[in-house]
Amino acid sequence: MEDPMYSLQDVIRCDLCETPVPPKHCDICHIHLCEACVGKHLSDESKDHYIVPFKLRGITSKCTKHSTEVCTQLCTTCNIPVCPLCVASSEHEQHKKRDILKWFETKRELMQNDLQDLEKSIYPRYQEAATKIPVQRADVNKHSQKLTTALDKQGEALHTEIDTIIQGMKSDIDEMDAQHIAAIDRQEVAINHTIPEITQVILDLKRLLDTSDVCLVSEYTSRNEEFRSLPAQFQVTLPTFTPQEINREEIHLQIGSLSKLAITFLPYKPWILTDIQTEYEFLYNVSCLSDSELWTCGFYDSILRLYNLQGELLKSVQTKSGNYPRDIAVTQSGDLVYTDDFDRSINLVSGTQIERLIKLRGWRPHYLCSTSSGDLLSTMTSDDDKQTKVVRYSGSTEKQSIQWDDQGKPLYLSGDIKYLSENRNLDICVADWGAHAVVVVSAAGKLRFRYTGPPSTTRKSFGPVGITTDSWANILTSDDHNHCFHIIDQDGHFLRYIHNCGVQATRGLCVDSGDNLFVTGMDTEQMFADCKSIQRDTPLNEV
Helix, strand or coil: CCCHHHCCCCCCECCCCCCECCCEEECCCCEEECHHHHHHHHCCCCCCCCEEEHHHCCCCCECCCCCCCECCEEECCCCEEECHHHHHCHHHCCCCEEEHHHHHHHHHHHHHHHHHHHHHHHHHHHHHHHHHHHHHHHHHHHHHHHHHHHHHHHHHHHHHHHHHHHHHHHHHHHHHHHHHHHHHHHHHHHHHHHHHHHHHHHHHHHHHHHCCCHHHHHCCCCCHHHHHCCCCCCCCCCCCCCCCCCCHHHHHHHHCCCCCCCCCCCCECCEEEEEECCCCCCEEEEEECCCCEEEEEECCEEEEEEEECCCCEEEEEECCCCCCCCEEEECCCCCEEEEECCCCEEEEEECCEEEEEEECCCEEEEEEEECCCCCEEEEEEECCCCCEEEEEEECCEEEEEECECCCCCECCCCCCCEEEEECCCCCEEEEECCCCEEEEECCCCCEEEEECCCHHHCCCCCCEEEEEECCCCCEEEEECCCCEEEEECCCCCEEEEECCCCCCCCCCEEECCCCCEEEECCCCEEEEECCCCCCCCCCCCCC
């Protein structure tokens, strides 16, 4: 649409000298100015002026606190326009301010560069990647068909070889049968030849027994010994077949091997959504009260602090004992709980009141998490530091103790650095720093798996500290030894590393409802976001 400034029917002119198409505008006096009249207009010191390019006229607005004033600056700390009276007030005295015009032009330049980058670089790359997806799917089918054909061919070759061997053995059986039958036939011929002779001898003996002729009797010679043994006798050892026990491993060796599918996700570099500076020297733990408010605590500091995403301190609470808390967690009802391992207690902060929920003997509670059912889970160690367990509480009542596996061996190495989190499938995930493992048990306390990290891709041993889970039931843990994060699925399969986060000595982790990950460091607290799920092609702000 044509700018009315350049319309032939209504040419805009300088309000002081009628010069057409004036390039400037006073956003306070609401008059158009040519370059020559700007100085003349500013010379009128009876009122304020704010000269802007004509196309940016209307950039200023009335102050919401001082209705007669115009906002000519931006408080970058509060991210709001402010008038001169606001600038001079104590509310914004220590805040950073910028000329609203210069800030606006800088922002427009940034947006223009972003638009150019999106249109010319980023978006085309996504389009190119999208066009490759159908080809990749087709390649998967082609490759699978190729493998299937090769397997069928190998199967046919093995079947042919087996059939040939079986047929050869059947032929051997037929040949042995023929030899056996031939021997039987020879025996039959001999027997059939001898039977008439025996019959004739019997008749001759009967005639001799009936005669009294001495001469005939004297000529008789017995042939019984001749006939006593059957003619053409033989012994037969019949062939037998002993089937070999089928060995699947040997069959697999004969068929060949099928390699495993290997999908390697490259390390992903996150970006910082917000950087919240806190008052802690050693910031250790964080827990989301909401998507915009965070409870925090630190070592050697007895104050629990609630911040918003702009870094503003909303609330401070002193621990009941004056000791620093070991860990914090937000309950399903929005209250705050914390552990005090010095006086062996778990405490509930509700409003301005602190209630001691649990007081232990012989054990010290360390790390906490609130479950989907409203229970509390806590890791704790014995006073002699020789035993570690996870205990579930409903209110102040102990419901479950998890300490041993099915063989009666300890699930967790003794020691106190054991952050924990409940997964979406109700598994209990413990980052066992001393054991260099993430130990995951079912809700019933049965060991499901231990994740010790892919050691071939890290410089140092796995050092899990903070732990949390996302909406897809993936497990995220900070690796203090290698300054990265590990993401594994709910069954303990490694998905991805997150490197180059810019946070050293990471401790506590938590995620909000949008799967944005909050990470606490020794002197900063930062939130990172990723644009994709590790396993699913669904947008997910994970790390």
